Amino acid sequence: MKKTVLLYAFLFMAVFVAAPWIGPERVALHHVSDFLKGISSPEGNIFWLQRLPRVLLGLLSGGALAVVGAAFQVLFRNPLVEPFTLGVSGGASLGAFTAIAVPSLWIGWGPFSSLQLFAVTGAFLSLFLIYRLARRRGGVSVTTLLLAGVTISIICGGGILLLTYLAHPNALVIFQRWMMGGIDVIGYREMISLLPLLLPGLAMIGWHARALNHIALGEGMALGQGVDVPRVQRDIFIGGGLATASVVSLVGPIGFVGLIVPHAVRRLSGYDQRTVVIGSFCLGGSALAACDALARTLLAPTELPVGIITALVGGPIFIHLLIRRLGK
Amino acid sequence: MSDPVLVLRNISHRYEESGWSLHVPLLEIKKAEFVGIIGPNGAGKSTLLQIAAGVLRPDGGAVLLNGRSLSSTARKSAARTLGFLPQELTSSSDYSVEDIARMGRYPYLKGLGGLSGADENAVDRSLALTDLMDFRRRRLSQLSGGERKRAFLASVLAQEPEIMLLDEPTGALDIHRQVQFFRLLRELADGRMGIVVVTHDLNLASLFSDRLVLLSGGRPVRSGPPAEVLRSPVLAEVYGRGIFVGTHPQVNKPIVLPDQGGGAA
Numbered sequence A: 001m002k003k004t005v006l007l008y009a010f011l012f013m014a015v016f017v018a019a020p021w022i023g024p025e026r027v028a029l030h031h032v033s034d035f036l037k038g039i040s041s042p043e044g045n046i047f048w049l050q051r052l053p054r055v056l057l058g059l060l061s062g063g064a065l066a067v068v069g070a071a072f073q074v075l076f077r078n079p080l081v082e083p084f085t086l087g088v089s090g091g092a093s094l095g096a097f098t099a100i101a102v103p104s105l106w107i108g109w110g111p112f113s114s115l116q117l118f119a120v121t122g123a124f125l126s127l128f129l130i131y132r133l134a135r136r137r138g139g140v141s142v143t144t145l146l147l148a149g150v151t152i153s154i155i156c157g158g159g160i161l162l163l164t165y166l167a168h169p170n171a172l173v174i175f176q177r178w179m180m181g182g183i184d185v186i187g188y189r190e191m192i193s194l195l196p197l198l199l200p201g202l203a204m205i206g207w208h209a210r211a212l213n214h215i216a217l218g219e220g221m222a223l224g225q226g227v228d229v230p231r232v233q234r235d236i237f238i239g240g241g242l243a244t245a246s247v248v249s250l251v252g253p254i255g256f257v258g259l260i261v262p263h264a265v266r267r268l269s270g271y272d273q274r275t276v277v278i279g280s281f282c283l284g285g286s287a288l289a290a291c292d293a294l295a296r297t298l299l300a301p302t303e304l305p306v307g308i309i310t311a312l313v314g315g316p317i318f319i320h321l322l323i324r325r326l327g328k
Numbered sequence B: 001m002s003d004p005v006l007v008l009r010n011i012s013h014r015y016e017e018s019g020w021s022l023h024v025p026l027l028e029i030k031k032a033e034f035v036g037i038i039g040p041n042g043a044g045k046s047t048l049l050q051i052a053a054g055v056l057r058p059d060g061g062a063v064l065l066n067g068r069s070l071s072s073t074a075r076k077s078a079a080r081t082l083g084f085l086p087q088e089l090t091s092s093s094d095y096s097v098e099d100i101a102r103m104g105r106y107p108y109l110k111g112l113g114g115l116s117g118a119d120e121n122a123v124d125r126s127l128a129l130t131d132l133m134d135f136r137r138r139r140l141s142q143l144s145g146g147e148r149k150r151a152f153l154a155s156v157l158a159q160e161p162e163i164m165l166l167d168e169p170t171g172a173l174d175i176h177r178q179v180q181f182f183r184l185l186r187e188l189a190d191g192r193m194g195i196v197v198v199t200h201d202l203n204l205a206s207l208f209s210d211r212l213v214l215l216s217g218g219r220p221v222r223s224g225p226p227a228e229v230l231r232s233p234v235l236a237e238v239y240g241r242g243i244f245v246g247t248h249p250q251v252n253k254p255i256v257l258p259d260q261g262g263g264a265a
Helices: A002-021 A029-036 A042-075 A088-101 A114-134 A142-166 A169-179 A189-207 A209-216 A219-224 A229-251 A257-269 A273-297 A306-327 B045-053 B075-079 B097-103 B117-129 B145-158 B175-190 B202-208 B232-239
Strands: B006-014 B021-029 B034-038 B060-065 B082-085 B163-167 B194-198 B211-216 B219-224 B243-247 B254-258
Touching: A002 A042, A002 A257, A002 A273, A029 A042, A042 A189, A042 A209, A042 A229, A042 A257, A042 A273, A088 A114, A088 A142, A088 A169, A088 A229, A114 A142, A114 A189, A114 A229, A142 A169, A189 A209, A189 A229, A189 A273, A209 A219, A209 A229, A209 A273, A209 B097, A219 A229, A219 B045, A219 B082, A219 B145, A257 A273, A257 A306, A273 A306, B006 B045, B021 B045, B021 B219, B034 B045, B034 B175, B034 B202, B045 B082, B045 B163, B045 B194, B075 B082, B082 B145, B097 B117, B097 B145, B117 B145, B145 B163, B145 B175, B163 B175, B175 B194, B175 B202, B202 B254, B211 B232, B219 B232, B232 B243
Parallel strands: B034 B194, B034 B211, B082 B163, B163 B194
Antiparallel strands: B006 B021, B006 B060, B211 B219, B243 B254
C-alpha cells in the first residue's frame, strides 16, 4: 500500500517537472536558467511566469477536487458524489455570473478579483444555507445535506437562467467560457489567493482520514468505536466546502476530476482512506495539470478550456473502469 | 457481586413523528453477566441498546459508565469500556477482515500514529476468538453473511471492552452459526465480559442468558432469570396467545414453541 503512495508522489513530481516545458512556444534550457541569473527573455518569462504558476495551480486544484470527492463519497456513502454535488459550484457559478453580468458591481480586493470574490461569496452562501438546513441535534443529517445541496443547485440554476435571459450577449460569452473551467492564469497572485481557504480545508479532511474509514463501516459502528461522528461529518462538510469554493471561484467548475480520480485510486490501492486521500491529491493534481498541458497544445495557438479535456479524457477512462469492474 | 459497569436510570426517549416513547426506570449491567433483551417488534429493544451504547442520546435520564455520565465521557475513552455491534452491518468500502479488526483499536490510537505491537496482539486475539485467522486477508465481498458478522464482531472485540452490546447479531444466520455465535458470547461472559444481546430468538436467549429483560411498548415488563420471564402468562400478555412454553430436554431451561392450533391473532 505504501508502495503505491510513492508511485503517486513520483507521478506528481514528474508532471510538476515536465509540464512547464509543454506548450505552443518552445522553451530551451538556457532560457530557463538565464531567467534565474536575471537575464530576461520572452521564453524565460513564459516558463517562469506563465507555465509554472499554471502547472502549480493545476496540481493544487486537481488535487483538492479529488481529495474532496474522495471524502464526500465516503461521507455520503455514495460513489456518484463529487465536490460539486453539494451546491457549491451552483452558488459559485451564480456569484460569478452576477459579477460578469452586472459590471457596475465590480470590486477587487487584495489579490482577489471581483469575479473571484463574487464566486466565493456565492459558494459560501449556498454552503451556509445547506448547513443550516441539515443541522440537527448533535450534528448534521447527511441525507438532508445531500438533498439540500441538490436543491440549492437547482435554485442557483434557475438564477443563472434568469441572468442568461436578461444579460448582455457579451456577458453570456464570458460566463459560458468561465463555466467550461480553465486554469489560464498569469503569475502567482491567483494561486496564492487560493491558499488561505484551500489549505485549512484540505487539512480538515486529512486529519479525519482515519475516522472516514470507520464511517464507511456505518455510523453506529463508528460511534461505538469512539469516533466523534457528528464532528467528523461537520468538519468534512466545511473543509470540503472551503476547498471546493476556493478552487471553483478561481478555475470554474472543472468536472470529473473529483468524481473519477478517487475511484481510480481505490481500485489501484485499496480502501484505506489515508492512502486514498494522499493518492487522490497526487493523481488528481497530476491529471488536471496534464490535461491542461494538452489543453494548451492540442489546438495551438488556440487554447482549449481544460474542462472539455477532463470530460473527454476522463469519461472514457471511467467507462473503462466500469467495464473492467463488471467483467470481474 | 461487583458494582455495575453500565447503569441506565430513568431513561426516556420519544420519537416525535410517531409519538412512540421509551421509559426504562433502571437497567444495570455487570461484568461477567449475560443479559438478553427480548420483546416483540417495536418494543424498543434497539432504541434501548443504542441509548446504552451512547449512539442515541436519550431525552431524559442518565447513562452512567463506571459511575460517570456517558454523554460527558470522551468517546474514545467510552469505547475502551463499551463495545457496540449494530444491527445493520454494511460497509461501503470493501475492506479486508484484518483491516476491520484493526479499526477496533481506534480508541487506543493517538493522533495520526499507527498500531503498536500491543494493538496488533489484541487484533490477533480477536481474530482467533472469532475463528477468522485463516480469513484475515479476505475481503468483505468474499465472505458469507456469517463470516462478515464475525469480522465486525472481531473489530468490536479488538476494542477489548468490559461490556459488549449486540443488536440482533444472529439474524440471517443458520441455526448452527447462531448457536456457535451465542456460545462464543457465553464464553466471553464467562471470561468476565458483560454481554447484552438484543434478540428475537427466545430459545437462544433462554439457553445462554443469565438474565432476561422483556420489553413491550417501550416499557420493561419483566426482568429476571429465563425461568421467571419465559412463562406462558407473561408471554401471552406481550406476544398474544399461541405460544407454548416447555422445558429443554437436556437442560432445565424454558423453551418456547408455537402452540398447536393456538389462536395467535
